[in-house]
Amino acid sequence: MEQIYSKHLWGGRSKDFYSGEGSHLVNIIRPYIVTVTEFLKTHNSTLSICDLGCGDFNVGKELIPYSSNYYGIDIVSDLILRNQKLFKANHLEFYCLDISKDDLPAADCAILRQVLQHLSNEEIMLILKKLTSYRYIIITEHLPAGDFVPNKNQIANLGNRLKQLSGVNVDVEPFNFQFLKKETLCDIPVINGRITTVLYQIF
Numbered sequence: 001m002e003q004i005y006s007k008h009l010w011g012g013r014s015k016d017f018y019s020g021e022g023s024h025l026v027n028i029i030r031p032y033i034v035t036v037t038e039f040l041k042t043h044n045s046t047l048s049i050c051d052l053g054c055g056d057f058n059v060g061k062e063l064i065p066y067s068s069n070y071y072g073i074d075i076v077s078d079l080i081l082r083n084q085k086l087f088k089a090n091h092l093e094f095y096c097l098d099i100s101k102d103d104l105p106a107a108d109c110a111i112l113r114q115v116l117q118h119l120s121n122e123e124i125m126l127i128l129k130k131l132t133s134y135r136y137i138i139i140t141e142h143l144p145a146g147d148f149v150p151n152k153n154q155i156a157n158l159g160n161r162l163k164q165l166s167g168v169n170v171d172v173e174p175f176n177f178q179f180l181k182k183e184t185l186c187d188i189p190v191i192n193g194r195i196t197t198v199l200y201q202i203f
Contacts, residue, residue, distance in 0.1 A: 017079050019055030022114050022142065022195065028188055032113075032197055033062045035185040036138060039199060040066035040109075050107035050134065052099045052127075053115035057083050060111075064089050071105040073097050100126040109136040114195070116168045117141050117160035121153045121175075128170060128177055132202055138185070140197040143167035145189070151175065162192055178202075 022028055040047060045066040054060050054072035056079070064070050064087075072087075072094040074080055080096040087094075097104065099115075100123040110131055116124050116139065131137050142160050144167055151174060152166035161167050170177040181201040188195045 017056045017076075017082055019058065023055055023058050028190065028195060029059050031186045031188055032140065032195075033059065035197065036063060036111075037066050039138075039185065043108075047109045047136070048107040049109050049111060050105050051111045051113075052104070053112060054083070054094070055079070055113075057087055059113060061087055063111075064092055067091065069093075069107065071095065071107060073099060073104065075099070099130075104130055104133075107134060109138065110134040111138045113138075113140040113197075114142055114160075116170070118158065119156045121151060123156060124168065124170070125175060128175055132178075135201065135203055137179075137200040137202065138197060139170065139200065140195060141168045142190075142193060142195050143169075144193045167193070 018024070040063065046068050048069040048071075049063065049067045050071045050073065051060045052073050054074050057072060060070070060072055069091045070089070070093070072080075072083060072092070074096065075098050077096045080094045083094045095105065100119070116127070119127075142162065144162055144165050149166050150169035150172055152161055152164045154161060154164070177200070179200040179202055183199045185197045185199050187197075
């Protein structure tokens with residue numbers, strides 16, 4: 001991940017850190033921010049949030065006012081140091097952690113925004129086991145348009161599974177993620193598929 005940012009493999013060569021178009025294009029991030037904010041408001045902005053894979057925080061910064069505590073997590077240490085300098089709030093903290101291996105902060109709601117799609121199935125499985133401690137989980141994934149075979153395995157990399165005509169769906173094999181309720185918050189059509197955000201209630 002450090003090379004992805006240092007070599008600007010997700011674009012943004014004029015910026016120090018850039019988490020890709022999916023974190024910056026208005027037609028992608030605006031519907032997401034609106035629908036996630038609406039959900040947080042239904043809890044009177046009292047939910048604590050653990051943003052797993054917070055990236056350059058262009059999206060997360062919009063959600064801070066609707067949380068009681070906000071934890072931004074990423075594996076890239078220089079990115080976390082940069083975020084700590086740029087973004088300030090009394091209830092905001094950043095941590096450099098490997099979300100597949102390290103202990104994660106306790107919170108009411110975990111957010112994973114286009115994170116799992118870059119990981120192997122083995123890493124995803126490790127993360128999902130940890131997510132059962134959160135009451136709510138908001139997962140966003142870039143999926144192919146139409147029918148597709150979910151969860152074709154890959155090694156962790158900067159890309160996703162679209163070239164395999166696949167995408168991550170935690171509901172089905174090999175993950176079979178268990179939840180109490182689920183709701184699609186937004187489904188945004190894009191040129192090469194759609195970006196879908198699903199809210200899971202675990203307990």
